[in-house]
Amino acid sequence: MRANFVRVPAADLYRRLFALSCEQDLDSVLRRILDLVLEETGAERGFLVTPGPGGDLLVRAARGLDGAAVGGPGMRPSRTVVRRAIAAAAPVRIQRAQDASELAEQTSIAESSLQSILAVPVLEGGEVVAVVCADSRRPNAFPPGLEASIAALSQPLGAALRNARVVSTLRQHNRALADRLAARDGPAILGECPAMLATLDLLRRAAPTRASVLLLGETGTGKELLARELHRAGRRAAGPFVTVNCAALPDDLIEAELFGHVAGAFTGATQDRAGLFREAHGGTVFLDEVGELGPRAQSRFLRVLETGEIQRVGSDRSERVDVRVVAATHRNLLDPELGFRQDLFYRLAALTVTVPPLRERGNDVLLLAEAFCQQAAMELGRSIEGLGEEARQLVLKHSWPGNVRELRNAMHHGVVFCTGRRITPADLPEDVRSGAAACAGKAFFVRRAPASWDELQVLKKEAGLDLERAWAEEVLRRTRGNISAAARAAGLSRAAFYGLLERVSLRPEDFRSRRPPSP
Incomplete structure (x- = not known):
């Protein structure tokens, strides 16, 4: 029979234990365990502590009886009492801490004038995986029978914690598998041109650092795959990689999606949600199209970058998160008309990497x-x-104009409609055929007016390659792919002519099956 000091009715207690066993979010389970023990004990404060590496103790949740978060100087549990509970794998109850010389001088006890302390281990298969530490400034706040009553909850609470940990581990493994599979989705990071090699070199040098990275480039250039490569090559490769498409999130929900929310924060928020930043804890969050963030979301996001803390919508409690931020945009974020905060831009652009468009x-x-x-x-x-x-x-x-994404789709189209061994122009999409037809009869064409001196040099080089390609193609056509004859006709050595063909990506065997037109 339960003693009269128990704050939670039995039926409600069983219902909440069942709900805990169904909860999949690890952080939510930790907070709800703490809430339940606080209500059972009637303590003024409570802390949920987990053993860390090297014997350290990590405070995972802390709050008062009214549910409000507690923090600040002196607001920490008695580590001595917590370690006693871990060592004994059993509850430890202190009735008058101020009268115990070994405890009264401890900062955590003296500064808060604590008297009663109850440390209850949460057991998982006989091993202490967490300790709930409740305390009060009142002496004898926890009756003798209370520790036994709370200890009876240790195994059910441990089972709920174990379930949440299993789910968390499975999610991490799934993310890692998804990342490995994503690497097989296509060769968008293949490249031998100087511009792409320079981009990949920048990514390799940025990968081991903690700095935020801003990827700049047109739509379809493969910025997300580059962000995944940055994550895989860095020290957070074992952590999650979470993608956020900022352009696809409604303005009124973007904060809740990024930072999470508590139940009742808005219509439809029926339960707590961790948010994408919390899901990315220990890994990387990739913000695609970051230029689409609204002013309020920009302000909240800037605070996360500055403090490393998030605050769920509807909550007044801050939570620490450890994430690396990689952002991408096709916009000029410093354009005043866009309205993007300059201080946020400079936070994001600790390292800036420009992804070249496919045409370059x-x-x-x-x-x-x-x-x-x-x-x-x-x-x-x-x-x-x-x-x-x-x-x-x-x-x-x-x-x-659609870059790598357009090229992938065009090649898929060509494979679908190809009836022979090789793809012909008829197999390619209409816009690819019409684009080339528009420049038919020209030795080369200008894709667009250059916007800078550097771009002018690139276009001049491309025009020169177009002329060389057209000339080499004509020589090969006349000689039906015979290298010796083609080299003589061109006035070049065989080695020089081979060098020309490699430079303009022509293969003599493609011309050997052709026959000259009938006279």
């Missing part, structure tokens, strides 16, 4: 196209060798 990556487009062809052929069960020569020329001529 030279022959990388063919490297990627062939890889996407093989990937699509494997997925669709097709036996296709790759791109034919005319299709390769179309791929080189197209400006790819």
Whole structure:
């Protein structure tokens, strides 16, 4: 029979224990265990402590009887009493701490004038996995029978904690598996051009650091895959990688999605939710299209970067989070018309990496196209060798405004409609064919007016390659791919002509099956 000091009715206690056993969020389980013990004991304050590495003690939750968070100087549990409970694997009850010389001089007890302390271990398979420490300034606040009553909860609470830990571990493993599978989604990080090699080198040097990284580049350039590579190459690779598409979140819900909320914070918030930043604890959070964040969300996000703390919507309690932030945008965040906070920009842009668009990556487009062809052929069960020569020329001529994403889709389209061994122009999407047709009859074409001197030099180089490619293609066509004859016709050595073909991505074997037009 339960003693009259128990604050929670039996039926309600069993209901809450059942709810705890169904809870999957580890942090929520820890807080609810603390709340339950506080109500059972009637203590003024409570702390939930877990053993840490090297014998350290980690305070995972702390609050008063009214549910309010407690903190500040002196607001910490008695570590001596907590360690006694861990060593004994049994509750430890102190009735008059001020009369015990070994306790009265401790800062945590003296500053708060504590008298009564009750430390209850939470057991998981006989091992202490947490300790709930309740205290009060009143002497004899915890009757003799209370520790036995609370101790009876130790195993059920340990089982709830174990379930939440198993789920947490499974989620981490699933995230790690998803990251590994994501690496197989396509070769968007393949690249040999100087601009892409420079980008990858910056990422390799940034990976071991804790600094925030801002990825700048047009839509479809592969910024998310680069962010995943940054995460995998860093010290947080074993932690979660959480992606947030800022452009897809409604303004009125973005704070709750990022930072979490408590039950009742707004209509429809029926239970506590941890939020994406809490889910990314110990890992990386990737904020895609960060330029779409509204003013209020920007302000809250800046506070997270400055303090390392989040505050759930509807709560007045701050929580520490350990995350690395990688953000991406296709916008100019310093444009005054965008209204993006400059102080937030400089927090995000501790390291800035620019991802080049596909049109500036030279022959990388063919490297990627062939890889996407093989990937699509494997997925669709097709036996296709790759791109034919005319299709390769179309791929080189197209400006790819949708970048790598557009190229992947175009190659998938080509594999679907290909009826031979190699993809022909007829197999490619209409916009790829029409883009090349628009520049038919020209030795080269200008994709757009250069915006800077550096871009002018890039376009001049591309125009020169177009001229070389057109000339080499004509020589190969006349000689039907015979290298010796083509080199003589071009006035070059075989080695020099091979160098030209490699530079403009032409293969003589693609011209050997052709026959000159009939006279």
